[in-house]
Amino acid sequence: QWIVDDGTDLSTTYPQLSQPAQLLRENEVVAFPTETVYGLGANAFSDEAVRKIYEAKGRPSDNPLIVHIASISKLDEIVQDIPEYAYKLMNEFWPGPLTLILPKKGNKLSTIVTAGLDTVGVRMPNHPVALKLIQEADVPIAAPSANKSGKPSPTHASHVYHDLNGKISGIVDGGATGVGVESTVLDCTTTVPTILRPGGVTKEQLESVIGEVTIDQALLEEGHAPKSPGMKYTHYAPNAPVFVVHGGVSFLQEIIDQYQKEGKKVGVLTTEEHLPLLHAHKVITCGTLTNLQTVAAQLYDVLRKFDEEDIDLILSESFPYDGVGEAIMNRLLKAAGNKVIK
Ligand code: TXA
Ligand code: MG
Numbered sequence: 459q460w461i462v463d464d465g466t467d468l469s470t471t472y473p474q475l476s477q478p479a480q481l482l483r484e485n486e487v488v489a490f491p492t493e494t495v496y497g498l499g500a501n502a503f504s505d506e507a508v509r510k511i512y513e514a515k516g517r518p519s520d521n522p523l524i525v526h527i528a529s530i531s532k533l534d535e536i537v538q539d540i541p542e543y544a545y546k547l548m549n550e551f552w553p554g555p556l557t558l559i560l561p562k563k564g565n566k567l568s569t570i571v572t573a574g575l576d577t578v579g580v581r582m583p584n585h586p587v588a589l590k591l592i593q594e595a596d597v598p599i600a601a602p603s604a605n606k607s608g609k610p611s612p613t614h615a616s617h618v619y620h621d622l623n624g625k626i627s628g629i630v631d632g633g634a635t636g637v638g639v640e641s642t643v644l645d646c647t648t649t650v651p652t653i654l655r656p657g658g659v660t661k662e663q664l665e666s667v668i669g670e671v672t673i674d675q676a677l678l679e680e681g682h683a684p685k686s687p688g689m690k691y692t693h694y695a696p697n698a699p700v701f702v703v704h705g706g707v708s709f710l711q712e713i714i715d716q717y718q719k720e721g722k723k724v725g726v727l728t729t730e731e732h733l734p735l736l737h738a739h740k741v742i743t744c745g746t747l748t749n750l751q752t753v754a755a756q757l758y759d760v761l762r763k764f765d766e767e768d769i770d771l772i773l774s775e776s777f778p779y780d781g782v783g784e785a786i787m788n789r790l791l792k793a794a795g796n797k798v799i800k
Contacts, residue, residue, distance in 0.1 A: 475587065479594035481627050487511055489604040489618045490591050491632030492583035494555045494640050494658055495611035495758070496618050497526065497601030498626065499591070502536075508570045508600050514625040516607045521687045522573040523600040524557050524641070525580050528592035536598060537578060538563035543668040544646045550667045553584035555641040555658025571600045573687065581641055587632040603640060604629075610694045610758035610793070613638050617762060638755035639785045643686055644671070653677070654686035656784040658754075677788065680796075694793040696764045698725060700772045702790055704800035707735045710775055713799055714738045717771065725769035727760055729753065732775060740767045747777075754782045761793055773799075 478488045485507035487500045498514065500507035502525045512519055525536060530548065533540070537560040544558050562578045572578050583589065592599050603611035606621040615631035622629075642657035644664065653661060653673045664671045676684035684690050703710045710726070714736065717724045723739040730746045744760040745752030764772050774790055777783045791798070 475591050475594055475630065478628055478630050479591055479596075482507075482591070482595040482599065483597065485510075486627040487514055488591075488627050489612075489615070489622065489629040490588055490601075491585055491615070491630065491635055492526075492588045492601075493553075493585045493635060494583070494637045495613055495635055496604040496615065496629075497583075497588070497599075498604035498618075498622070499526070499595075499599040499601040501595070502568060502571050502598040502600035503566050505568045505570055508568045510626075511600065511602060512570070514622055515602065515605070517602065518607070518691065519570070520573050521602075521691070522575055522579065523571050523602050524643075525567070525571060525578055526588065526592055526599045526601050527580060527582055528589045530582075532598055533580065534563075536563055536567055537561060537580060541646055543651065546668055547644070547646075547664065548582075551659050551663070552582040553589065554582070555584070555637050556664075557581040557641045557643045557657075559643065559645045559647060559654065561647060567598070568600070577645075577647055579643060585632065585635075587630060591630065608692060608695060610696070610761040611640060613755070613758050617758070620762075634755075636755065637751075638757060639782065639789060642785070645674075645685060652685065654684070655689060656788050658782070658785070660781045660784065662781065692792065692795055694758070694761060694789050695795070696761045696772060696793065698764060698769050698772050699797065700761075700774060700790070700794040701797045701799050702774050702776050702787075702794045704776050704798060707732050707775070710773065711736055713773060717773075722770040723768060725764050725767055725772040727764075727772060727774035729775065738773075740764075740769055750777060750781060750783045750786060753777060754786055757786060757789060 485504045487510045539561045557579045604618045612618045613635045637658040642659040643655035645652040676682035726738045726741045744756045
């Protein structure tokens with residue numbers, strides 16, 4: 459194992475990327491920072507390399523991986539029949555937190571990457587280290603989030619180390635990621651594109667560029683099979699059970715008191731605004747309501763912090779569904795296994 463310096467001065471860490479790039483070319487797996495979460499990368503053309511990702515993460519083999527590229531010119535090798543609106547989206551949002559599902563082309567990509575599907579998710583990450591690493595590796599890089607399957611995605615190199623130490627060839631440490639929740643996954647194989655996973659680019663942002671965008675029905679109501687295989691698994695879960703509480707702060711305090719009366723140690727996930735109003739065994743803040751981006755950026759780190767606390771359950775306040783709030787609530791409810799108190 460080696461870790462490249464937690465380089466705030468990225469220009470000085472660039473030379474060190476030749477080693478991880480070399481490992482990627484040799485079909486080893488390496489974790490690296492993106493603007494959303496850390497990814498666990500491998501050569502997307504190699505079955506041998508991609509298999510190592512699934513092994514290290516303990517990931518179900520029917521869940522396909524996103525392919526990361528550093529230049530639009532690489533698209534041609536892996537996808538075909540790209541609709542006009544997809545080009546508009548690339549123009550506007552790449553590099554950035556948007557994954558486009560497109561028809562797969564040819565047979566260069568490992569079939570393990572796409573879990574046998576005839577489509578592939580592609581994105582260009584907006585992170586200088588990721589872009590440089592992919593460029594140097596000179597192959598498309600398949601990369602899921604670099605967490606143990608089922609755990610919150612990693613937003614710090616230390617999260618990757620905690621989950622995957624000893625199972626991967628290395629971690630490129632680029633400090634904390636920015637966005638904090640994963641990319642928006644958009645199915646571009648339909649006339650009207652469909653959001654399969656809400657993420658860093660919001661529905662409103664997409665619609666401002668291409669007009670109507672729909673959301674996979676499975677995300678809105680129960681009883682539908684999600685179109686994105688990954689969305690059917692429990693995910694992002696800390697060790698203690700999570701409940702999302704709908705209602706005001708005083709209602710949240712009532713629920714806390716009820717559990718504490720039963721002798722339970724309650725952990726609470728809240729915001730700066732509500733911190734002074736809540737009393738429980740352990741209260742952790744996750745950003746401010748005046749800027750939901752701060753909540754997205756800290757969410758996974760906070761969920762992981764609860765694992766270090768001696769608590770029996772976690773009660774989380776709920777967040778507005780505006781903008782990135784859609785992705786925050788999607789991940790929180792998944793962490794809670796949809797357990798809601800209202
Ligand atoms: O921000 C991100 O997207 C991060 C960073 C590392 O890029 N990656 C990430 O990958 O979140 P992962 O594997 O944790 O999530 C990929 C999601 C899964 O829900 C998967 O099922 C879906 O994308 N997906 C991938 N290929 C697909 C396809 N061809 N059709 C439908 N869904 C697909
Ligand atoms: Mg993931």
